Amino acid sequence: MRQTQIIMGMPITVEIPGPDGEASEAADALEAVFAYLRQVDETFSTYKESSEISRINRGELGLSDSSEDVRTVFALSQQTREETGGYFAIWRDGHCDPSGLVKGWAIHNAEALLQERGYRDYYIDAGGDIALGGLKDGRAWRVGIRNPFNRAEIVKALTVTNLGVATSGTAIRGQHIYDPHQPGILASDIVSLTVIGPNVYEADRFATAGFAMGRRGISFIELLPGFEGYQIDTHGMATYTSGFERYIVAYAERN
Numbered sequence: 001m002r003q004t005q006i007i008m009g010m011p012i013t014v015e016i017p018g019p020d021g022e023a024s025e026a027a028d029a030l031e032a033v034f035a036y037l038r039q040v041d042e043t044f045s046t047y048k049e050s051s052e053i054s055r056i057n058r059g060e061l062g063l064s065d066s067s068e069d070v071r072t073v074f075a076l077s078q079q080t081r082e083e084t085g086g087y088f089a090i091w092r093d094g095h096c097d098p099s100g101l102v103k104g105w106a107i108h109n110a111e112a113l114l115q116e117r118g119y120r121d122y123y124i125d126a127g128g129d130i131a132l133g134g135l136k137d138g139r140a141w142r143v144g145i146r147n148p149f150n151r152a153e154i155v156k157a158l159t160v161t162n163l164g165v166a167t168s169g170t171a172i173r174g175q176h177i178y179d180p181h182q183p184g185i186l187a188s189d190i191v192s193l194t195v196i197g198p199n200v201y202e203a204d205r206f207a208t209a210g211f212a213m214g215r216r217g218i219s220f221i222e223l224l225p226g227f228e229g230y231q232i233d234t235h236g237m238a239t240y241t242s243g244f245e246r247y248i249v250a251y252a253e254r255n
Helices: 020-044 052-057 068-083 099-116 200-212 214-222
Strands: 002-007 010-015 122-126 129-133 141-147 150-160 163-169 190-197 228-233 238-240
Touching: 002 020, 010 020, 020 052, 020 068, 020 099, 052 068, 068 099, 068 200, 099 122, 099 129, 099 163, 099 200, 129 141, 129 200, 150 163, 163 200, 190 200, 190 214, 200 214, 200 228, 214 228
Parallel strands: none
Antiparallel strands: 002 010, 010 122, 122 129, 129 163, 141 150, 163 190, 190 228, 228 238
16 A cells, blocks of 8 residues: 655655555554654644744744653754764754754654554655665565656666665755855755665764765765765766665666
């Protein structure tokens, strides 16, 4: 069963492969996932006036009075800031935007909901940040890296299972990631950084920080144990980490 809903301003697709006879149980599981993600959006949206993040930005809510989820995300954001030499930051010009971490964190929690219901084969894709568990049709899931200059083209096809894949880039939202060490300066020398990590939360947060580092981002990913990356610069030149090739689907195998 596969379903897509618009949440957090983006299409989110959840797929649970399985026999048709299990469709009712799968539908319930999908709705539980989507309900959770809607709750996350209500809490963390920077666009909804009633969200806790909007209230924090207006000075109406202190962090100590916020929900456990918000306090958790702020703590994880600080941890990520420290682990990336300050290249991950959720505050800019006095306003907070934790979306560079929240999406991957929420998807990771959503896959835990599926696992709690006994599902081991699943796919969750939220705007290109993907959690993949188990198999589909007896083989690992296939994931494509899109050409940031031509979204209709897949530049690399990957085979992945029980891992997370996240891409930070300019193709959908334009240049939107800032270098925290140069206030007001957008990261502009790369256009796409895809990271494969042990789960989608880890992949997402380090993809965001790596993108903010510019060309040096791929070297940062190279040094992270258990991570691989694929980076495309503004000239269309691709650079990838030393272990990335093991995930690439050979051209002859794509069909």
